[in-house]
Amino acid sequence: MKVRESGMPDEALWSSFFDPERILRAFSIDKNTKDVVEFGCGYGTFTLVTALLISGIVFAIDIEPAMIATVREKCDREGISNVLAEELDFVAKGTGLPGDFADAAFLFNILHHEQPVSLMTEALRVLRPEGRLMVIHWNHNPDTPRGPALEIRPRPDQCIEWGRVAGFVFSPDDLLDLKPYHYGLIFRKPQENRS
Numbered sequence: 001m002k003v004r005e006s007g008m009p010d011e012a013l014w015s016s017f018f019d020p021e022r023i024l025r026a027f028s029i030d031k032n033t034k035d036v037v038e039f040g041c042g043y044g045t046f047t048l049v050t051a052l053l054i055s056g057i058v059f060a061i062d063i064e065p066a067m068i069a070t071v072r073e074k075c076d077r078e079g080i081s082n083v084l085a086e087e088l089d090f091v092a093k094g095t096g097l098p099g100d101f102a103d104a105a106f107l108f109n110i111l112h113h114e115q116p117v118s119l120m121t122e123a124l125r126v127l128r129p130e131g132r133l134m135v136i137h138w139n140h141n142p143d144t145p146r147g148p149a150l151e152i153r154p155r156p157d158q159c160i161e162w163g164r165v166a167g168f169v170f171s172p173d174d175l176l177d178l179k180p181y182h183y184g185l186i187f188r189k190p191q192e193n194r195s
């Protein structure tokens with residue numbers, strides 16, 4: 001089942017809302033990061049830059065065949081071989097990936113899901129102990145040029161509470177202002193998974 005209001009404008013407009021490298025560096029995504037799981041990769045706005053920054057593989061998942069085709073084509077064109085893009089409904093089926101292996105998981109612009117805790121629980125499962133979940137979402141502000149309806153657009157404190165319920169640890173220093181339109185959150189999987 002597709003996450004509500006997760007449709008995208010055309011790629012050029014969507015890309016204009018982000019500086020992916022700046023955001024990924026703010027999340028300390030670098031060569032010390034091995035494997036990454038990206039939930040809902042869309043056009044690959046963050047996927048290819050991540051692949052260039054890390055030392056492992058980006059497991060990029062999307063329900064839309066056209067998005068997966070786009071990401072694969074862009075990787076082929078740019079000679080990027082450490083992206084595995086797969087068409088999958090992670091709401092219905094989970095990621096299908098093993099547990100406890102990834103250094104990082106991304107839930108970017110998708111946590112307006114009907115059951116956000118279930119997405120975060122799947123992220124927790126795939127992460128290794130002390131692995132990190134990064135969240136990006138649109139500021140809860142009617143002036144943003146896009147983003148889900150404000151009634152379903154999560155505020156940072158809601159995401160933090162969902163993360164806590166899913167089993168993550170959150171430090172107040174890990175709330176980032178990703179100007180101009182977004183905020184970012186970094187959650188950590190505890191050494192000993194409580195679930």
Ligand SMILES: C[S@@+](CC[C@H](N)C(=O)[O-])C[C@H]1O[C@@H](n2cnc3c(N)ncnc32)[C@H](O)[C@@H]1O
Nearest residue numbers: 001002003040042045062063089090091108109
């Ligand atoms: C708003 S877009 C965000 C794309 C990307 N994360 C970004 O920030 O550029 C959400 C993406 O999630 C995908 N998606 C929605 N529901 C999904 C599901 N159940 N399983 C896999 N992908 C899903 C959509 O097809 C879309 O590409």
